[in-house]
Amino acid sequence: MCTVTIITPTYNRGNLLNHLYESLCQQTVKDFQWLIIDDGSQDDTREVVKGMSNAPFLLEYHYKENGGKHTALNYSHPYIKGDLVFIVDSDDTLASDAVETVLEDWQLYKSKKEIGVISYLRGRLDGSSIANSTAPDRYISTHIDYRINHNITGDMAEVIRTDVFKKYPLPVFPGERFMPEGWLWNLLSFHYKTVYRRKIIYYCEYLEGGLTKSGRKLLMNNPLGLMAHCKTFFASKTSAKAQLKEMLLYGVYGFCAHKNVGEILSGSGRIWKMLPVVPFSLALYLFWKRKYLS
Known part of the structure; x- marks a missing residue:
């Protein structure tokens, strides 16, 4: 069984998936599963994924009716083969040593059941960090104690134990198609600790400013x-x-x-x-x- 499952919920992003796919093909360690959950796409996503049949890692694609990213994450549960879950959006990419870094850290913390999450930095395309994190490398705290109470803003790249991820499915409300993932990170603060790494392993285009x-x-x-x-x-x-x-x-x-x-x-x-x-x-x-x- 592979140790890391990279989950990509996607909706009408067929034109972007190849960029992420290329970054996964460049991983220094390829012992991982890429699990694509198609949340009801009406574009060519299925055909794009078929073109990735020669992937040097385990690739799985599953289609569901549109319900929002949170429902796609819940839908992924029975298909996860790794001990760890890493959520990566379809329009983002990973550093070439991302999986290798996660696996090395997993060896340090997998026996410590109080550790539920390892949190890395997300970077802009110019290499700068998105989050205003000030903690030393391998700082151990909780999402609420560190990020909320100390006003550490900006997205990070969280890797979560699979058994923990499955224990807390995101709530689904009739007629609603959005649920903040922050609900999960906050909830975990009451039960698990997070290791904060000062290393960028995830890249995305980031727009400054508040909500549009x-x-x-x-x-x-x-x-x-x-x-x-x-x-x-x-x-x-x-x-x-x-x-x-x-x-x-x-x-x-x-x-x-x-x-x-x-x-x-x-x-x-x-x-x-x-x-x-x-x-x-x-x-x-x-x-x-x-x-x-x-």
Whole structure:
């Protein structure tokens, strides 16, 4: 059995898959599985993958009806052959020694059951790091303790134990096609630690700045998933500042989901803390509704 499964959920990205494929062919170690989950593509994705039949590693392709990236990740569970899961988007690439690095680190930590994740850096095409990480190499903490409470922003490249990944499938809500993966990383903070490496093994084009109008609209149109994500910040391990921000957003997405004040308060599990926040959530919801949904 291979040790690493690289999962690529994809939707209408047939024109981009070859770039990632080439970077996988250049891996210094090829003992891995590339598991492509096609989330209902209507383009030539299937034909593009057929053209990769001579891949020097194990390649599997599975098609499902469109439901969003989170449903594609859940769908992957029975097909995973590796001990580790590495989620790589279809429009990104890996450094040539990415798999080799992961395998070497796995030998150091696989017997330490409290370690659930090894987190690497993502880099821009110019070689600079996306995340503003300041921790020393091989720093051990949790996603909430380190990233949330210390405001370490920017995407990283997380490799997770397969048994842990399968234990926490991403929530799926009827009619919604987006669920933040941050829900998973936050949830794992209550059960596992993360090793933070100061090494770039993942490259992507990265656009500076905040959410675009389409991005904010996406969040507001998937409010139940966003509410579930916000609630993972409500634990006492999270800083007061982060909790306050996420309670504000929880209320905003509650109104997006057409919930009344009572439902928002009771659903939060933090009624007395949420009570003074709800009026500000309503004001922000009305502003965003006019700006992004009109």
